[in-house]
Amino acid sequence: MQVRTLCVLGKTDALDAQSKMLTYSTHDVVLVGSTSDMNEVGPLIRSARPDLVLYDPAIDEGEMLVRWRTEMGLMPVLVCWSREPTYAVLAFEAGAVHYLMDRCSTEDLYSALDRCARRIARYSYAMQLREPIPEAPYQANVIALPVTSGIEIRPREQIVHLHGEGNYTRVIFERDPALLLSRTIGEYEVILQRSGFLRVHRSNLVNLLHVRKVVRGKTARILMSNGDEIDVSERYRDVLFEALNVVRRR
Structure with missing residues (x-):
């Protein structure tokens, strides 16, 4: 961030x-x-x-x-x-x-x-x-993803999470095959943080709408709607829990 x-x-x-x-x-x-x-x-x-x-x-x-x-x-x-x-x-x-x-x-x-x-x-x-998203005469709730053949336009809710792979980022969708994009995960963090996406690990950016479960353990993990389990780094854990309104144990 x-x-x-x-x-x-x-x-x-x-x-x-x-x-x-x-x-x-x-x-x-x-x-x-x-x-x-x-x-x-x-x-x-x-x-x-x-x-x-x-x-x-x-x-x-x-x-x-x-x-x-x-x-x-x-x-x-x-x-x-x-x-x-x-x-x-x-x-x-x-x-x-x-x-x-x-x-x-x-x-x-x-x-x-x-x-x-x-x-x-x-x-x-x-x-x-x-702040409600203002209505517009076009589909504003979308994300543009540059690929070699042009620009893929996808509804935000279809993206489950993004995984950084060096200078590339793999975008995982709810149903469609993943896309490999030639941008770093850090660039997408800046673009998507205002659209409900949160960095939870050095290599992972998740759509909060698709988080289904927090698995406690030595290393916290989250279960996504498509079944993927993603590790949560300690440095990002508090921000994630606050975003999900997780009630802490006393």
Whole structure:
């Protein structure tokens, strides 16, 4: 999943954060802007539309935290990064999902990014459920699949899952034979994530409409409507369970 990130940090902290994010591979972190000028933050959020804002409240003595819930709401996700612990309570009251201390470890930043990705995925999925697909004079609920002879147009609900095979992706249908396409699974994740498809493994993207059962075990698996069983990587498990509204055991 792509995580569009805006850094509102001092120069040294911004460079440190960006250096650490370069080695993060669970999700695709894209830097859409960086500033330490609070007058630029609002315009940058409106123009760049980040999913995540990394912010040091010491820059403006926490003023943005006071306004955050009213002006921003749930999105973008807020993570604070500061050497000053005094803003922690104010940060969590503003809805920040993490408070990283200055010079935090790479593992701490990765943990914060994982939590942010889960929050972003949950919010995106909730918005899809709330927003009805507008009616159109054509079949809008379709997916275009480029093949050597042209472009295959298939209804979204006919696709059960996609399996990455290096630089190729195999598309598995409910009834028809599979198609092998010359694009990576990552490219299809970007295209299909707003159409009810979710990445559950480095090599697998599933249509949530076709998930029939979650099989618990050392490695979680899901049973698809066509009988295929697909492993779920630990890094994607929480996002999947949230998307399926799975009630966790206490």
